Amino acid sequence: MIDKLEEISNRFEEVSKLIVLPETMADMKNYAKLNKEYKDLEKVVSLYKKFKEVLGNIDNAKSIIATEKDPEFREMAKEELDEFNSEKKALEEKLKTLLIPKDPNDSKDVIMEIRAGTGGDEAAIFAGDLYRMYQRYVETNGLSMSLMDFTEGTSGGYKEIVVSVTGEDVYGKLKFESGVHRVQRVPATETQGRVHTSAATVAVLPEMDEVEVDINMNDVKKETYCSSGPGGQSVNTTYSAVRLTHIPTGVVAQCQDQKSQLKNFDKALNVLRSRIYEIELAKHNEEVGAARRSMVGSGDRSDKIRTYNYPQGRVTDHRINHTVYNLPTVMNGEIGDFIEKLRIADNAEKMKEGATA
Numbered sequence: 001m002i003d004k005l006e007e008i009s010n011r012f013e014e015v016s017k018l019i020v021l022p023e024t025m026a027d028m029k030n031y032a033k034l035n036k037e038y039k040d041l042e043k044v045v046s047l048y049k050k051f052k053e054v055l056g057n058i059d060n061a062k063s064i065i066a067t068e069k070d071p072e073f074r075e076m077a078k079e080e081l082d083e084f085n086s087e088k089k090a091l092e093e094k095l096k097t098l099l100i101p102k103d104p105n106d107s108k109d110v111i112m113e114i115r116a117g118t119g120g121d122e123a124a125i126f127a128g129d130l131y132r133m134y135q136r137y138v139e140t141n142g143l144s145m146s147l148m149d150f151t152e153g154t155s156g157g158y159k160e161i162v163v164s165v166t167g168e169d170v171y172g173k174l175k176f177e178s179g180v181h182r183v184q185r186v187p188a189t190e191t192q193g194r195v196h197t198s199a200a201t202v203a204v205l206p207e208m209d210e211v212e213v214d215i216n217m218n219d220v221k222k223e224t225y226c227s228s229g230p231g232g233q234s235v236n237t238t239y240s241a242v243r244l245t246h247i248p249t250g251v252v253a254q255c256q257d258q259k260s261q262l263k264n265f266d267k268a269l270n271v272l273r274s275r276i277y278e279i280e281l282a283k284h285n286e287e288v289g290a291a292r293r294s295m296v297g298s299g300d301r302s303d304k305i306r307t308y309n310y311p312q313g314r315v316t317d318h319r320i321n322h323t324v325y326n327l328p329t330v331m332n333g334e335i336g337d338f339i340e341k342l343r344i345a346d347n348a349e350k351m352k353e354g355a356t357a
Helices: 002-018 021-024 029-066 071-099 118-142 168-178 262-290 327-331 334-355
Strands: 110-116 144-152 156-167 177-185 196-206 218-225 241-246 250-254 304-309 314-317 322-324
Touching: 002 071, 002 110, 029 071, 029 144, 110 118, 110 168, 110 218, 110 262, 118 144, 118 156, 118 177, 118 327, 144 250, 144 262, 156 168, 156 262, 168 196, 168 334, 196 262, 218 262, 241 262, 250 262, 250 322, 304 327, 314 327, 314 334, 322 334
Parallel strands: 177 304
Antiparallel strands: 110 156, 110 196, 144 156, 177 196, 218 241, 241 250, 304 314, 314 322
16 A cells, blocks of 8 residues: 555656646646646645654654653553554545545536436426435535426426536536435325325436547437427527437437527537447446446446435435435435445445455
């Protein structure tokens, strides 16, 4: 571990020098890349400096115990040694976590798709509830959300809604939300008070740029149509909404939230890239047998990941068997506890896999 930390420390020094060069600052793309690397490395290097200080303190305490003749001094040194050893152990655990290889997509913005599943009108209403839950989470965590496309449900909510979320490490925060979300409650349309089970699927896709996913535009069919708003009303009389179909895969993406056809085209193309990337990644994982042993972080939209039980006020995440009894709070966007516990479980699994590799 020390060798790896020394490598990181040396790279940090190198990046620190590169980032202030005039030629680096003149190239904004390269500057942004180096700036992000600097921030990531700084976290590790800062902790490593503390770790080295503690190692030095341990050596000093051991030296005093071995050479000091005064029993009172030796006793004080022994007490200090116990404290330093505890601190060393805590820092080691933190450093091990920081050294776990990061998902290269964690820093990316995301396309989030929420779709009504089984349950008819109630599923669409629940999809709307999930959308509002994520809206609140985004608002309280310094992120930004913009609407890209939607189809309303006949009794409220959405049959499908697509949004983009931007900010710092968005995919790293939201990737664990991919999968089937199940709700158990008495629907507004239920006359006999029976509890129904409905579901909605969430897909969180990292936004890919054209360098990472190369699309031949000759393979893309473009269609334009008039944007529609809530209740089906037309919000734009021009053909500004854009629908793109990737002919080889059949993948479709559309966007209608902008008045400009060009802006809608760019956004739809981003969605198309992300969806094609998801297909290619699934194929790759299947071919190399890289599917994770646990569902944590798999992002498979067919897996049931969480149940929201309204009669009991209970929310359960099935991947980590974590249950809370504060459903109204969760639906108001406070899902950080689930995200953090899933991140810890994912890191623990990665560490275990690294140890057995």
